[in-house]
Amino acid sequence: MVNKLRKIGKLLLCMLCMLFLTGCGKDEALDAYQQDMETFFEHMAQFDENINAIDVSQEDYVAQLLSYLDALDAEVAWMAELEVPEQFSAVDNLADEASENMRQAVSYFHMAYEAEEFMPNYEEAAREYYKRANLRIQYIIMLLHGEIPEGDNITYTEEDNSIFGGGYLNKTEEESEDGTQSGEDADSESGAE
16 A cells, blocks of 8 residues: 555656646746847847937948948847747747848848948838838737737738637738738738738
8 A cells, every 4th residue: 555655656746747847848938038039129129229329420320320230130130030939929920021021121221321322222122121020020029918910901810729829910912921012922921011
């Protein structure tokens, strides 16, 4: 009888340890992601402040701007590489799209300002990609706060009966996989306007 109780006790202890370790792993991953995202948003606010504080009367203001934009691009790329917990899987594609759009924006800003003569069409393209990146970041913020983005051209689809796990935002018909305007083939891709 004592042996049976010991075996049951060991089995219960083993099961409790497994349950504890399994639960901690998920919570730790979620906590780490939340901390990383808080850091990301703090850095984004700092970049915004620094870019807005650039004195355009200074001779090197373009170099300052491009330097901040390069750092911003690296920060968004870092965010896109984070391991997204299952609870927020809808964020994963949005983060990748935000990073790709930011990369394009910064590339066009460089082309616009580093050419021998200022190229306004490149700056216009840069601003468009920049807006797209920021829109996706806003959607990420909403999803992380438990809100579902709404708008004329976005729909949210839930899968696996969970509000965020497996969900995704659908692109509009006008937007292709790379974030540029196109035709009907963009319907089935995940993402946002």
